[in-house]
Amino acid sequence: MASGNLNETQRQLLSDFRAGKRLALSRVVSIVEDERTGFQEILDELHASLGKAHRIGLTGPPGAGKSTLTAALARAFSARGETIAIVAVDPSSPFTGGALLGDRIRMNDIALDKGIFIRSMASRGSLGGLATTTKEVADVFDAFGFDRILIETVGVGQSELDIAATADTTVVVLVPESGDSIQAMKAGLMEISDLFVVNKADRPGAEKLAREVEMALHLRTGQIRQKVTAHHGVDLERVRKRAAERLGITREEQESDGTAWDIPVLRTIAEQGQGVEELIDAIDQHRAWLTESGELTRRRDARLAERVREVVDRRLRQIVWIENDGRKLLDEAMPALEQGTESPYQVAARIVRAVSG
Amino acid sequence: MASGNLNETQRQLLSDFRAGKRLALSRVVSIVEDERTGFQEILDELHASLGKAHRIGLTGPPGAGKSTLTAALARAFSARGETIAIVAVDPSSPFTGGALLGDRIRMNDIALDKGIFIRSMASRGSLGGLATTTKEVADVFDAFGFDRILIETVGVGQSELDIAATADTTVVVLVPESGDSIQAMKAGLMEISDLFVVNKADRPGAEKLAREVEMALHLRTGQIRQKVTAHHGVDLERVRKRAAERLGITREEQESDGTAWDIPVLRTIAEQGQGVEELIDAIDQHRAWLTESGELTRRRDARLAERVREVVDRRLRQIVWIENDGRKLLDEAMPALEQGTESPYQVAARIVRAVSG
Numbered sequence: 001m002a003s004g005n006l007n008e009t010q011r012q013l014l015s016d017f018r019a020g021k022r023l024a025l026s027r028v029v030s031i032v033e034d035e036r037t038g039f040q041e042i043l044d045e046l047h048a049s050l051g052k053a054h055r056i057g058l059t060g061p062p063g064a065g066k067s068t069l070t071a072a073l074a075r076a077f078s079a080r081g082e083t084i085a086i087v088a089v090d091p092s093s094p095f096t097g098g099a100l101l102g103d104r105i106r107m108n109d110i111a112l113d114k115g116i117f118i119r120s121m122a123s124r125g126s127l128g129g130l131a132t133t134t135k136e137v138a139d140v141f142d143a144f145g146f147d148r149i150l151i152e153t154v155g156v157g158q159s160e161l162d163i164a165a166t167a168d169t170t171v172v173v174l175v176p177e178s179g180d181s182i183q184a185m186k187a188g189l190m191e192i193s194d195l196f197v198v199n200k201a202d203r204p205g206a207e208k209l210a211r212e213v214e215m216a217l218h219l220r221t222g223q224i225r226q227k228v229t230a231h232h233g234v235d236l237e238r239v240r241k242r243a244a245e246r247l248g249i250t251r252e253e254q255e256s257d258g259t260a261w262d263i264p265v266l267r268t269i270a271e272q273g274q275g276v277e278e279l280i281d282a283i284d285q286h287r288a289w290l291t292e293s294g295e296l297t298r299r300r301d302a303r304l305a306e307r308v309r310e311v312v313d314r315r316l317r318q319i320v321w322i323e324n325d326g327r328k329l330l331d332e333a334m335p336a337l338e339q340g341t342e343s344p345y346q347v348a349a350r351i352v353r354a355v356s357g
Numbered sequence: 358m359a360s361g362n363l364n365e366t367q368r369q370l371l372s373d374f375r376a377g378k379r380l381a382l383s384r385v386v387s388i389v390e391d392e393r394t395g396f397q398e399i400l401d402e403l404h405a406s407l408g409k410a411h412r413i414g415l416t417g418p419p420g421a422g423k424s425t426l427t428a429a430l431a432r433a434f435s436a437r438g439e440t441i442a443i444v445a446v447d448p449s450s451p452f453t454g455g456a457l458l459g460d461r462i463r464m465n466d467i468a469l470d471k472g473i474f475i476r477s478m479a480s481r482g483s484l485g486g487l488a489t490t491t492k493e494v495a496d497v498f499d500a501f502g503f504d505r506i507l508i509e510t511v512g513v514g515q516s517e518l519d520i521a522a523t524a525d526t527t528v529v530v531l532v533p534e535s536g537d538s539i540q541a542m543k544a545g546l547m548e549i550s551d552l553f554v555v556n557k558a559d560r561p562g563a564e565k566l567a568r569e570v571e572m573a574l575h576l577r578t579g580q581i582r583q584k585v586t587a588h589h590g591v592d593l594e595r596v597r598k599r600a601a602e603r604l605g606i607t608r609e610e611q612e613s614d615g616t617a618w619d620i621p622v623l624r625t626i627a628e629q630g631q632g633v634e635e636l637i638d639a640i641d642q643h644r645a646w647l648t649e650s651g652e653l654t655r656r657r658d659a660r661l662a663e664r665v666r667e668v669v670d671r672r673l674r675q676i677v678w679i680e681n682d683g684r685k686l687l688d689e690a691m692p693a694l695e696q697g698t699e700s701p702y703q704v705a706a707r708i709v710r711a712v713s714g
Contacts, residue, residue, distance in 0.1 A: 040702050041702075043700075043702060044700045044702040044703065047697070047700035047701070047702070048697055048700075050697075051697075061418065177534055297695075301691070301694075301695055304691075304694045304695070304701055305687060305691065305694075307701040308687055308690070308694070308701045308704045308705050308708070309678075309687075311701055311702055311705035312677060312683070312705045312708050312709055313670070313673075313674065315705060315706070315709045316670075316673045316677070316709060316712075316713075317670065319709070319713055320669060320673070321666075326669070330662060330665055330666075333665070334658070334661075334662065337658075337661045337662075337665070338654075338658055338661070340404070340405055340407075340408075343400075343401045343404035343405075344404070344661055344664040344665045344668055345397050345398075345400060345401040345404070345668055346401065347665045348665050348668035348669045348672060349672070351665070351669050352669055352672045352673060352676070355673075355713060356673075356676055356712060356713060
């Protein structure tokens, strides 16, 4: 996967991309999102340019006002002279192809800002899955040189948590109406959040929610971010430990010497822009902490290991279903499966044998 | 994968399982959930006994009262002399290991009912992923002979939709507080629902929500359940079409001759048991429709094809990360990845080559 693997068109495209041309950026994003021929080679080429952008994930239950807050943040960053890419993920509507018209219109009014680039992820990815593709699209924006990448995910499911957890700084947005703090804990949001925002803070119940979240955070400090799941055979905890050893620090040490990150609970009214400056300050404090504490390196190492795993998965699917006879074997097996004379396990074993010998 | 592959302990376990022993059921479920040695062989053995249970999925946003409604349904089915298995999925909290104490207690008071078996899925699965494991646990209950399997999923993300969509009958539960119907559509719930329930129907806004959902359903009839995503190289639409051809009917024909399923919007107050009988009637009407229309066969065919794909994925991961040198290769590559001298794509390619030659 060296640049020798790229054809002339792709090399020209990358050259335009590196020259900062917007059209080339759009094209590269589309190639990556649609997993078109050569997309992995292009990502491979861009890999060396990664790591400069600050990736900010915004997540929370539906109706929390994430889009509005994302737009407000983007405007405020832009006013400071920074460039912003927004990746809006709507995985929960794989059938309809993404965001509703209303959201698109709301997003369009910031799309006129030249420093802001917006991309809505519609497809769930045919081979890699939405989470992997979203991270790769964020990589493209990073390589292009954006200062901040805002990744907005709708919903509170596992793949959404996976996407949010890929950010350097993860902001969890709640509203009084979105259920109480117990529900937030249930949804796993506590574990991935670096900052909490209670949006629509002028509504009844906002203060109560904020205090409940603060209480829950206080109870759980020391537990959070400790348990990292062993994921598909890759021991992320071991990867993080390695990085921590290399840096000579541990989370326990951070806690005992008071350098651990203290998750703040902020209040905003995104519609009116209230609290947005304070949120940006907190985001920047978190960013500074990430670098100073070594946590940035740890997170990026875990992310690299995870990416390898995802790319392996995708490549194997490609080999089985596209390059080999997987589809044909499955098609042929359907009558036996329907009649119950063969089980899915027998058919799967046959398909795997055809690949791995 | 014939019974010859099972050892003496496993054969005894299966024999106890088939004799209807609860302890054997618990053990088999644990083996499948934890992907312990021999779990695929056991599932293979049980495959011939599948297809008798009615699988009912309950999903919706956090705080909609799904657990309460699930418990109410289970009690009502039990009172009719049916046996019920409940699979409670809490994928959104992979770190804490599942449900909060309050929910566990609430579930425990129906756990005393001998006709009701409850299983809470805590782990997200090390190789197969939570969605696959949940479906396989449902298979175990089906093979054991339960009349109904209630699958409750928390959240509205993609993997939760995948789980819910695996049921024969999918019930989407909303409450006035959980956001308006526009949010429900955004979350992709429209596409997977066979029945809508507006729970906490005595609260303000319930009637408005129910009417909005009815309106949205009316607008979208004819569009829903048409687009099936091409998923990891398996064309589910083609699989469904095949089944439809075999049956000699299509969705379009159902619509034109008035035999398509008309998605109802029901009102419940689950805490008080109100509307539960009406919900059961609607669930049974849907079940009858599934059989008469041939939709049951279509859905089960698509599910079989999907299962083959999932088992292939899992087996390949096992080969790469457990049986081969995947972990070692990744470990060795970490320094180069950290330094940026190698990209994840290069490392992944090396790991894949080690398996597929």
